[in-house]
Amino acid sequence: MTYRLSFIWAAILAIILSGCWDERLLKDRSLVLSIGYDQANDEKILKTVTYPKNSSEGGQQHTSSNESKVLSTTGETVKDAENRMDRILPEKFDRSKAKVILFGEQLASQGVFPTLDSIYRDLRGPLNATVAIIDGTAKEALSIKPGESILISDLYAELLDSAELQGLTKKENVQTACPIILSEGKDLVLPYVGLKEEEKTAEVKGLALFNGDQLTGKLGLKETGMFLILSDQKSKGLSLNLKVSNDKKRHEKNFVNIALRDLKRKIKINVNNGQIGAEVSVNLKVEIDEYASNHLNEEKEVKSLSKDIEKRLNKLAQKTLAKMQEANNDSLGLGERVKAYHHSTWKKIDWKKEYPDVPIETTFNVEIVQHGIIN
């Protein structure tokens, strides 16, 4: 018994008197909920953070505060800027709960990987944070004052969430972006967000295309939809508005709006004497949401409409792929396929040089499965 007691005492004293207590009290930390990185002048980094305002009105709050404070510092590197920030902040800077990480366009075209480096090294880095590119600077993006009592970090996080659900963009977080940046045969795309200054809010503008970790091009909203189809993203809510004719009097009657029900995509890589070609074939099942010029109650009309839609989609796909190749952005992962199925060829070529000139054929096969309740 005495032996046991002395053992217990020894254990307790060892714990208590060791003097190393790595407590991180939540109340002593400033929770940074969104981070923005910009290129400052003379090569420095401008870091902007927002954190919720302390509601220090004594006593308890029944709701959390919905006001953010915005703070910017410049530094040689991200960590340097962070250390400078700690001098200003009353509490210790803590980024482990960051929800969004925004990059200004200028910095993104220099490359995002060095900036994210400290997060990948950090045990408590915000790997779940959504990454987005801002048309303009991240500082402006974080400085807008959203009216209806919503934290700025929530604004961006929810905007990107809902945009992905509606099939407008593809969301990436810090963790999923890393392997794509580092892989040889695949490239990164990130949501591209613009500001509507007069309305004090932000809007999703499409996708930012990367070559390696550098921003090299952008896709508009329609092209983004096409990109999502080509990259086989199961985006149920995706809807496309296509112009299928020019001769109708009423403007609306020239358009058809389709919603995706089901999609099957196949990519085939052909190599002939070192010449690489790609075929992308897509089978779509679509639903007609809006088509003002016809009731579509006859088989023939439906067939012809689907032919029209196929044509339009093909055009759009070619346009999209041209933009991607111009940006040298292989986010469909064609390179990976070449590497996997034609490895001897892959070893001979430099894919980054080859890719912009690879002919990519697209074939669409559209089946209209629904055209509304009444018709």
Next chain:
Amino acid sequence: MSNTMSFSKQNKGKQLKTISNEKMKTVYPTIEENVQYICAALFHTSDLKTRKVTWKEMSGVIIYLETMTDTEVLQRSFLLPLSEAVDRKHIEEIITSPEFTKTDNLNKVVSALLKGDCALFLNGGTKCFLFKSIQVNARTPEEPENEKVVRGAHKGFVENLDINLNLIRERIQNRQLTIKYFKLGKESNTNVAIIYMSELANPSVVEEVQKRLESISTDMIFSPGYIQECIEDHPFSPFQQILFTERPDRLEAHLMEGRVAIMSEGSSDASIVPVTFFAFFQAPDDFNIRFYGGSFFRLLRLFSFWGALTLPSIYIAVIGFHFEIIPYDVVTIVKSSIENIPFPPFLEAIIMAITIELIREAGIRLPSPIGQTIGIVGGLIIGDAVVNAGIVSNIVVIVIALTAIMSFSLPSYEMGNTVRILSLPIMIAAATLGFVGIVFSLMIIIIHMCKLQSFGTPYIAPLAPLHIKDLKDAIVRFPIWTMSHRPKNAQAQKSVRQRASREWKK
């Protein structure tokens, strides 16, 4: 110190004067001598009454303790028949009491008087007649306050051993039901009974219970806790290894599984051995509702056990060490709630936990109307004020209140106490090491539980050692007709309990 030492040494070996039954003291020929002896033996206690009687010109005297005897019974069983008896030949014919003995040992007479008997001496007789005239003051066997059920029997044990045994015999009308009496408590001479089914209970368990009971040499048996502390396998463990119950139906179920019960005079609790950890989570209610509900509520209780054990410490660890695991949408709420609290989370939790314990303790002692007031004052007013004053955060109040509710949801009061006491060291571990501390302390607790035994039964029996069949009634409750075997942990002699009970459904 030295004084007390020497004092205890002096007393050591010195027999305190008690009347033991072995000593023989034959009845004196005259009544006066007998009465005198008995008076002396009972230290001239004032409630010793005598009454002179005559029968066939023979003078006699009846002696009894008026505090123990029921005068009605005395009249009916002796005095009335005596007044009508003119042609009776023997004194045995007069005494109509069902319990009637003759003895020539005066010391036996003294013990009998203490049990509430009445003694009759006749002049010149060599024997003393004893007949039962005890006054029973028992409350009605109503439902115990601390083991209420919604459905099922609403009877409970009382403080009288005979009535309790009667309640058991009523439920189990079987010749196997065996009751063995012991006298425990050197001075209080408490009657203790062990109850078991002869052909079900394992004889080695019965023997072990007897052996441990006989080794008790305390001067009084005041409550089941006395017996428990003396016969438990691991008295230092925070976990109880003996199940208390005040419900005859619960006791019946355990007896029929082959367990042994111990009951003592003057307490309404039956102690059941050998039990496992899961016995503390079974309520009679489980068997009176459909088995879906029974299983669900039992799982809920098991969850409550672990919840009450770890919830405050999880709060401390999360707020103090790993706040990045709080979900995004909650983190701002939590942050703004604890922003201006002056104390570290450990102190917050301790303050609130002690407050809750105080309210509970105060509520027990007070009469029920005031007790409710204390509950309201303590719960609502203190809780609200303490949050408004900014001493503790409202999240702590929620956490501690949840913990308390979880610990009260356990069907066994003892297990609830165990949980609340055990959560303190886990809180300390969480405050020093975070989740690591919680994991370490839970490991120590589970290792300890694996080492425990209750009369040869491993404490977490159906789980370790694993016995899959028995899990049917440990963690969940399967339908009654699927439980065809008695649980192994009861160490019953016969394991088959029933054949198919639903063979009508072909």
